Amino acid sequence: MTDLDLRPLQSVLSKNAHKGRPFLLPALMATQELYGYIPQNAAAEVSKVLRVPLADVFGVIDFYALFHSNPDHKTVLHICNDPACAMAGSDALLKSFQASETNRITLSKKRHASDFVNMPRP
Amino acid sequence: MIINDVQRGRVDVDARGGPLEDIGQKPYGIIGGENRTITTNCGKQRATTLPEYITSGGYDSLMKALSMPPAEIIKEVKASGLVGRGGAAFPTGIKWEGAAREAAQPKYVICNADEAEPGTFKDRVLLEEDPHRIIEGLVIAAYAIGAHIGYIFLRGEYTNAFTEVTQALADARQAGYLGENILASGFNFDIELFRGAGAYVCGEETALFEAIEGKRGFPRMKPPFPTTNGLFNQPTVINNVETLCNIPSIITLGSAGYRRLGTEKSPGTKLFCLSGDVKTPGLYEVPFGVTLRHLIYDLAGGIRAGGTLKAILLGGAAGAFTNESTLDVSLTFEDLRASGLPLGSGVVTVFDHTRDLRDAVLRIATFFANESCGKCYPCQIGTQRQLEIIQRLAAGKLIPGDQERLTDIYWTMTDASICGLGQTAASAVLSVLKLWPELFEESRSK
Numbered sequence: 321m322t323d324l325d326l327r328p329l330q331s332v333l334s335k336n337a338h339k340g341r342p343f344l345l346p347a348l349m350a351t352q353e354l355y356g357y358i359p360q361n362a363a364a365e366v367s368k369v370l371r372v373p374l375a376d377v378f379g380v381i382d383f384y385a386l387f388h389s390n391p392d393h394k395t396v397l398h399i400c401n402d403p404a405c406a407m408a409g410s411d412a413l414l415k416s417f418q419a420s421e422t423n424r425i426t427l428s429k430k431r432h433a434s435d436f437v438n439m440p441r442p
Numbered sequence: 443m444i445i446n447d448v449q450r451g452r453v454d455v456d457a458r459g460g461p462l463e464d465i466g467q468k469p470y471g472i473i474g475g476e477n478r479t480i481t482t483n484c485g486k487q488r489a490t491t492l493p494e495y496i497t498s499g500g501y502d503s504l505m506k507a508l509s510m511p512p513a514e515i516i517k518e519v520k521a522s523g524l525v526g527r528g529g530a531a532f533p534t535g536i537k538w539e540g541a542a543r544e545a546a547q548p549k550y551v552i553c554n555a556d557e558a559e560p561g562t563f564k565d566r567v568l569l570e571e572d573p574h575r576i577i578e579g580l581v582i583a584a585y586a587i588g589a590h591i592g593y594i595f596l597r598g599e600y601t602n603a604f605t606e607v608t609q610a611l612a613d614a615r616q617a618g619y620l621g622e623n624i625l626a627s628g629f630n631f632d633i634e635l636f637r638g639a640g641a642y643v644c645g646e647e648t649a650l651f652e653a654i655e656g657k658r659g660f661p662r663m664k665p666p667f668p669t670t671n672g673l674f675n676q677p678t679v680i681n682n683v684e685t686l687c688n689i690p691s692i693i694t695l696g697s698a699g700y701r702r703l704g705t706e707k708s709p710g711t712k713l714f715c716l717s718g719d720v721k722t723p724g725l726y727e728v729p730f731g732v733t734l735r736h737l738i739y740d741l742a743g744g745i746r747a748g749g750t751l752k753a754i755l756l757g758g759a760a761g762a763f764t765n766e767s768t769l770d771v772s773l774t775f776e777d778l779r780a781s782g783l784p785l786g787s788g789v790v791t792v793f794d795h796t797r798d799l800r801d802a803v804l805r806i807a808t809f810f811a812n813e814s815c816g817k818c819y820p821c822q823i824g825t826q827r828q829l830e831i832i833q834r835l836a837a838g839k840l841i842p843g844d845q846e847r848l849t850d851i852y853w854t855m856t857d858a859s860i861c862g863l864g865q866t867a868a869s870a871v872l873s874v875l876k877l878w879p880e881l882f883e884e885s886r887s888k
Contacts, residue, residue: 344656345639349598372656383658383815385640386598398599402560402809403755403802404717404791 326365328354333369341372344380348387357388472724473567474741477703479711480687481727484571489606492613495574501619503690507582508627515586516542519689521697523709528554528645528682529760529787530862531775537679540669541587544677549589552673552680553580555596555603556638556645559758560809561789564713565683567725569596569603572687573610577633579686581619582693584631587679592633595650598640607635642813646861647672647680649815660817661861682787684713704730708774712788716742719749719794728773735769738792749794753877757786759806760866762873763799784869800836800881803871807832810867821864824855828868839887848875 332350336343347366351358358381367374381387399405399414473485483490483498495501507515520535541549553576557565568576580592594611596604611633614620622630641659643649648662651673672678688710692700701709708730714737717723721743728737734754738744745751753763761784771781778785793799811829816822828851831844852868859865875882 341656342654345653346637349637349639370656376657379658380656383641384598384638387639401805402759403805404561406801406805407718407791407793407797 324355324359324361326362329362329365330369333366337369340370343370344372344377345384348377348381348384352387357391359391360389363389472722473727474722474724475711475714475726475728476732477711477729478727479691479703480575480684480713481567481572481725483575484567484725486571489570489610490572490574492574492610492617495572499694500574500690501578503693504578504581504619505625507585507693508625508629512542512586512588515582515693518697519586519692522688522692522700523697523707524685524688524692524700525775526682527684527688527712527787529559529757529785531785534681534685537669537681538583538586540667541589541677541679544670546677547588548591548674548676549587550673550676550678551580551584551587551589551592552647552650552678553592553594553683553686554645554647554650554680555594555600555607555683556650557597557600557683557787558642558645559760559787559789560806561717561755561758561791562715562787564715564725564788566600566603568683568687569600570606573603573607574614575687575690576607576683577610577614577619579681579689580633581624581631582689583679583681583686585629587677589677589679590631592631593654593673594633594635595644595654596635596637598638604635604637611635641815642809643815643861643863646863649861650680651678658815660815661863663860705772705774705776707776712773712785714773714788714790716790716792718755718792719746719797720744720792721746730774731772733770733772734790737773737790738769742792745792745794749796751792752795752797753793753799753802755791755793755802755870756789757784757869758789758791759809759870760784760862761786761789762869763802763877764873765877799874799878800832800885803874804832804836806870810863814863814867818859818861818864820854820858821867824851824864825867827851828871832871834887835882835885838885840882840885841887845875845882848872 329351333347347370348358351362351366355362363377363381364374367377381389399410401410401414473481483495516535516538519538524534525531526534555565555569584592594607596607618625620632624631636654638644638653644653644659646661647668649659653659654673668678668680670677704710711727711729714726714728716726720738723742726737726741751766753765755761755763764783768781768783771777771783775785807829811825814821814825831848834840834844848871852872855864855868
């Protein structure tokens, strides 16, 4: 990933460098939004500017489910399979996607991802 | 093909084999109930704008509050009997009083909008459809305890709410309800919207502080409590979204007016999240004291598609299952406690006769095994062992001693975990073991 353009990220970071570690989660969220995932050298840039040890940055990336350190496919669908959603049919939805679109979509069996199927249908 | 079907708005994926109605439109705001105090502006299937909020009486409470001494506000909130709506039910007025008493600055107020309990969506509806009510409650809280910095910690997955709250904060700032010298009162206060990054444990208040501070969301030991040592080790008041939405009513009606609804020990109204096999699932605001039967049968239409009631999950994954024998329990803190049932955040998931409860507990056990942060070994290991036993249950391959192991895990996690996740991780599973022991009998390895 040596050709990754870090300038958009550096622009976000330089505006917020004074916040230090409390800006870590927002910085990683911004990185994810810019690149689709958090590449190692982007993490290193965050570590350098916010003055957080790189090991701690990786620890935070690893801990939180919304942060990905591997490149994802273009479209990530989150399908909740907790009891309420499963009872409304999310399992069948998940199985249909798995059967048909294995290459084009990354499936993430998310717990309680409300934006997709959680809201009980009328 | 499934994707074309979704685009056309028609997907035949009813879990019980029947056709579904078109689901092309997102089912916003299915809101019902009686005494719609908190959800009075919800149900338009979009956010309430600032002008609409003001027309409905919005920010009148803030104006009144800013003319009262902070101590009087705290007195009113204490007298109202309001307790936290996130699940722990701690008296809000006492929490505010504790932080107000502290001299240290800066102080913080935080709205805990990291709603992630399976089955709960009440806060999401409030965030998406009436964000100004939350802002108003938070400003009043800040004024009462003497804080000038506030946060709304919003669950990362709630992207629609993020859009609505961002807009509401900008509108409130522009109109002078946030920032310097709010409504010419001399009080300065502003709110930062902080997005969570996908960890159920960050709904626990001290883990939430850790996240804002840029760390992994490991809960802290309590004491010390947040009111003395919270965010950045400073005095902090952290309240649930629904709790804050009660504040404007308490200020406007006064504690006596607020207490006209509900019961003596459980005043006010509560939001219940009905899901599962009911005819009209959704968000229902009711006064405390109505029965479970009233909620499920009168308001939510009863069991759908001619089914019969088998089980009700109260309180979400961290709650407990019950059966039809408790339908006439009054939904109040005191009555539920007496019946040994949890209220939690107000989840009511209904299971009919076709549902296999082993599937439900498998999902719940998987959830906790995934979400355990790992700090306390009893929870880290206990949730894994619980999952393994429940996997054996679901496969019909329980081995001798599994029930005893499960009970042992329950006691260990409940007693030895430092946060609510570990303390409630085995609660739902144990309730199934207690009420449907035959499920375990039948699942023994042959």
